[in-house]
Amino acid sequence: MQRRTFIKNSTIAAAGLMYQPSMAFREDPLLGQGNKRYRLDTKWSHADVARNPVNDCHEMVQDSKGRIILLTNETKNNVLIYDKTGKLLTTWGSEYPGAHGLTLFNENGTEVLFICDNNRHQVIKTTLEGRVLLVLDYPKETGEYTKAEEYVPTETAITANGDIYVADGYGKDFIIRYDSKGRYISHFGGRGNEPKHLLNAHGVCVDNRDPLRTCLVVTSRQQNAFKRYTFEGVYIDTIPLPGAWVCRPVIKGDYLYAAVLQSNSNLWKQSGFITILDKNFKVVSNLGGSEPTYVDHKLDEMYQTIKYFDYPHDVCVDDEENLYVAQWNSGKVYPYKLSPVI
Amino acid sequence: MKKLFIFFNFFSAAVTAFFTVLQLKRLLLCLPILLLLLLLAGVDCKAQSTVQLAQPVLKYPSLFFKTFVAVEMKFEQAGTQIHYTLNNQTPTTQNKVYTHPIKIKKSFTTLKAIVSGDSFLSSEIVSATFIKEGFKIKLVQQTPANERFNGTGLNTLIDNKGGIADMNSKTWLGYQQDSVEINITLEKKQKLTAVLINCLQDQGSWVFLPAKLQLFYFDENKGTFELLGEQLPDHNKQVSAISCQPILLTASKKIKAQKIKIILKGIKTLPAWHAGNGQPGWLFVDEIKVY
Numbered sequence: 001m002q003r004r005t006f007i008k009n010s011t012i013a014a015a016g017l018m019y020q021p022s023m024a025f026r027e028d029p030l031l032g033q034g035n036k037r038y039r040l041d042t043k044w045s046h047a048d049v050a051r052n053p054v055n056d057c058h059e060m061v062q063d064s065k066g067r068i069i070l071l072t073n074e075t076k077n078n079v080l081i082y083d084k085t086g087k088l089l090t091t092w093g094s095e096y097p098g099a100h101g102l103t104l105f106n107e108n109g110t111e112v113l114f115i116c117d118n119n120r121h122q123v124i125k126t127t128l129e130g131r132v133l134l135v136l137d138y139p140k141e142t143g144e145y146t147k148a149e150e151y152v153p154t155e156t157a158i159t160a161n162g163d164i165y166v167a168d169g170y171g172k173d174f175i176i177r178y179d180s181k182g183r184y185i186s187h188f189g190g191r192g193n194e195p196k197h198l199l200n201a202h203g204v205c206v207d208n209r210d211p212l213r214t215c216l217v218v219t220s221r222q223q224n225a226f227k228r229y230t231f232e233g234v235y236i237d238t239i240p241l242p243g244a245w246v247c248r249p250v251i252k253g254d255y256l257y258a259a260v261l262q263s264n265s266n267l268w269k270q271s272g273f274i275t276i277l278d279k280n281f282k283v284v285s286n287l288g289g290s291e292p293t294y295v296d297h298k299l300d301e302m303y304q305t306i307k308y309f310d311y312p313h314d315v316c317v318d319d320e321e322n323l324y325v326a327q328w329n330s331g332k333v334y335p336y337k338l339s340p341v342i
Numbered sequence: 343m344k345k346l347f348i349f350f351n352f353f354s355a356a357v358t359a360f361f362t363v364l365q366l367k368r369l370l371l372c373l374p375i376l377l378l379l380l381l382l383a384g385v386d387c388k389a390q391s392t393v394q395l396a397q398p399v400l401k402y403p404s405l406f407f408k409t410f411v412a413v414e415m416k417f418e419q420a421g422t423q424i425h426y427t428l429n430n431q432t433p434t435t436q437n438k439v440y441t442h443p444i445k446i447k448k449s450f451t452t453l454k455a456i457v458s459g460d461s462f463l464s465s466e467i468v469s470a471t472f473i474k475e476g477f478k479i480k481l482v483q484q485t486p487a488n489e490r491f492n493g494t495g496l497n498t499l500i501d502n503k504g505g506i507a508d509m510n511s512k513t514w515l516g517y518q519q520d521s522v523e524i525n526i527t528l529e530k531k532q533k534l535t536a537v538l539i540n541c542l543q544d545q546g547s548w549v550f551l552p553a554k555l556q557l558f559y560f561d562e563n564k565g566t567f568e569l570l571g572e573q574l575p576d577h578n579k580q581v582s583a584i585s586c587q588p589i590l591l592t593a594s595k596k597i598k599a600q601k602i603k604i605i606l607k608g609i610k611t612l613p614a615w616h617a618g619n620g621q622p623g624w625l626f627v628d629e630i631k632v633y
Contacts, residue, residue, distance in 0.1 A: 033420075265399045267584055268546065271396060290419060303396070303399050303416075304396040305417060306462060307394045308393060
């Protein structure tokens, strides 16, 4: 054996020996606690940053074909449509500079999207291909607004009969209800000191998990809470989430998922995580966050523990229980994917 | 997953590799490799992720105290521990592990803490300096604060409550004006060395450090207030973090006095880089100590 070959061979042998015990020795840490634990993939998106950049990745939904739809305020491509493996299938949209809220609704067998645009002060209903079907301007019918700039919608929720609820989360914190044609019905919430009031009403969703107690779940982000209301806008109760700047509630199966933009204990320092609540609104797992602990049925303050995320803004749960996390102001990163570990 | 830095068990691997080399005469040839492996090996055999732990969460009633303050630290994450120092040294994994609330009695004690855990990079340091009461103050009078941020009453500045980096905490007095005057009468005449003023910096909420702080003492012989110290903080510099900034005004000469006056000059207009460019900024103060 020549000297050079020998050295090469022994190096490979050593490398092989080193590698195996190490792999068996330790695996990547899992995120979360209890039976809601996940493995993280930060390289899920295969999009080419030169061709299809993103800015803030605000929200994501899955359509009935299984595709993952992302909304970003990058006007080169406001909507990016992926398959579940992260392959970019198509993109559209350049007229949504303040693209923020994205909700998918199945309207008599046809899926439509509702986009909230912070900069345009409008809610826009489109087809999955981006054709505009309806535009909701600022709700002067409420008597609460004098100009469009006061209204900065962040989220929509659509009930089975097509009623549209818009959360004015960066404006005056009202929830405005319209019929399916976009005609104003009523409004509730707004700012104030009573429990029914909201502060940074960032998200809204319909909770159908308990057929006897269907309701709306609304985010009051700066109050670190969700608040429940009837569909008529009557306040039911508050679910305190101490320490957590929760974004919109996302319900899938028995669970409620929400991105936590940041921790109160470490404001504006990339201190976000993901929280998961069971159907009794009890926090069961925090991904990248503190283990939820209840003392006398009262939840302890929650906070980021591991810096997996900077400022997560939304969670999308697909048909196989995988999560996709879109982030705001986090170095223009594409969404991450998390796979459940059974 | 971002598992990039894997510290293999170089040592045992190298030894194994060595024994697989049966012919002794080959030993000389592979020695350099062995030496290299040993060098790289260090002592550790951990697999370490590049993901970092967040800072521990500090919980305390106030940064200011009369006799002592109990400080609690929290970090509910399995497989991690909090290490801390109280001697101003940078905490490492060699330092004491936190188990129960720490009682701090000495003024200007700085608590520094980190979190460490096997699978992650250690956290950044979190630190807080706890400040004991100075000379007894008989009376404090200040320019009335803005009604939205007027603290808990007349004694807000001397109630030992503060150091909470949240503008909505009721411990703060908030001002949106050029000049704020604070008059203090001590219980008795004292030899003055310094005055501490705790200010808030939260530029995102338009709260800036004062542009100028002046300390005067009342000269009984002259019947006038005389300048004793001055500070010009770097108030215009862009800082994204929200924090409490205790500013110390040291006496420029040795004098005894009972009455002192502090003048704070707020930022007149917000700087060009700020979203509120040209508009008036805010000044927040929550505590004053005289030494």
